[in-house]
Amino acid sequence: MAKRCHFYISRALHAFTIVKRSHLVASFSQAFYQTLSLPSQNQNQYAPFDFNLDLDDPDLLQFLQFLKKDDDHSLTSLEPNRDLVCSAIWVLREDWKPALRAFKWNSRYNDEKACNLMIWVLGTHAKFSTAWSIIRDMHASCLSTHHAMLIIIDRYAAANNSAKAIETFNFMNNFRLTPDQEAFRALLTALCKYGNVEEAEEFMLVNKKLFPLEIESFNIILNGWCNITNDVYEAKRVWRDMSKYCIMPDATSYSHMISCFSKEGNLFDSLRLYDQMKKREWIPGIEVYNSLVYVLTRENCPKEALKTIDKLREQGLQPDSATFNSMILPLCEAGKLAMARIVLNTMVEENISPTVETYHAFFEGTDYHGTIEFLSRMKGSGLGPNKDSFLLILEKFLKLKQPVNALKIWAEMKKYDVVPSCIHYRKMVEGLVTCRWFIKARDFYEEMISNGCSEDPKLNKLIQKHVLNSGDKRKQDVRKANSDKV
DSSP states (O other): OHHHHHHHHHHHHTTSOOOOOOOTTHHHHHHHHTTTSOOSSOTTTTSOOOSOOOTTOHHHHHHHHHHHHTOGGGOOSOOOOHHHHHHHHHHTTTOHHHHHHHHHHTGGGOOHHHHHHHHHHHHHTTOHHHHHHHHHHHHHTTOOOHHHHHHHHHHHHHTTOHHHHHHHHHHGGGGTOOOOHHHHHHHHHHHHHTTOHHHHHHHHHHTTTTSOOOHHHHHHHHHIIIIISOOHHHHHHHHHHHHHTTOOOOHHHHHHHHHHHHHTTOHHHHHHHHHHHHHTTOOOOHHHHHHHHHHHHHTTOHHHHHHHHHHHHHTTOOOOHHHHHHHHHHHHHTTOHHHHHHHHHHHHHTTOOOOHHHHHHHHHHSOHHHHHHHHHHHHHTTOOOOHHHHHHHHHHHHHTTOHHHHHHHHHHHHHTTOOOOHHHHHHHHHHHHHTTOHHHHHHHHHHHHHTTOOOOHHHHHHIIIIIIHHHHHHHHHHHHHHHHHO
8 A cells, every 4th residue: 555655646746846835825734734733731631521421411401591591490300410410511611600500509519620620621611710710619619639739720821921821830839739740740830822832931940940941841841932933033932952961862852843844844964953853873763753754845845745754653662633734734835736635535445534624725725626536525625715715715715815706615615514702703804905996895884884893993893994995985976977978
């Protein structure tokens, strides 16, 4: 199978001329690449989902209806147990008030996991005072609050409130919890995960007496600069600082740096670090090979990218969807859609399922008819399309000054049962104004407001400047024409 994959794609390479890589979708490339090299820490490491939720429980629908109605008399024969309550909280995680009502039904069970889940929901909605009241109740009931504190640290970081996240870490002593190495790393991870890498690094260095500098903490910071903010300059600085503090990089450190150089299109340094890694007898993981496949394909070396996939197999590893996506994305960027299709077909032949990112890459590079085709294929594979898919497509056609195609895609959303959000409307209004479709832009803006979206000062200004002024100009032209007739 591997040889057949190499044969088909290699044969296709000779049929195409290497073209200069397009910069049209450079910003998308950066966002997409993050999915190829996610942080080593689990994104939901401190979200309390470590128990089974029975969403098929026949009593769940009745309980949810009761919670939505806020009517104590509507729940007669049902006695919600802990599992049912937790399932309801999870289903209602986008609506914290009924979720909190569900949680209060669980108070009799004095359950730590349900508390953690509710704290996560409240923190996600920035209802921190209510979340803290649950933590205080847990402390009073002699329940462990360690996990709960890590959750609320993560939620503060997600809300871009790094100061509160750090304050919560320092506050752990008040709950008879001594901040340990696990909590320290959890704080650094949370800060980096949501883009506050500078604050995380500063906190690590300031506290080096309490928490001596070690490779795990530096890898968290390095990952933040390499894979979250994609700042190669800062990543190289941290790499040098590790040497200054006598911290030897490990396999994870090399993986982060190779990923960073790869995203920058720096083929030389990517290969240099890979060779250095092997000389130091660190075994490259699949993330390293995926990074090399990406940068080789991006820098017009697809044959070498295929050899890297073969080398990956020789190491006892199996290519995954991220491996093939690492080829598909740069091929789509360069407009080599036929070659990208060959890679996609090979991917399917090897029983590796395409991902949302696979289809999004094709959306960026294909025309209207290709977009319709891949929307259908995406639905057939059970992956959507979702709101992000349509937002990506709309932005593409509006950027290309193809408002007709954008309007056709807007109509397609209904066929896929995707309800446009306020963001979709805003993008359409801005794009239509840019395309000088002023009247249509005004119609979309009015529809946006009527559907419950708040007024946008920026869009208001655009509408007044372009739509109203163009209308006044037309009236002046009509009056001038009539006066000329007289």
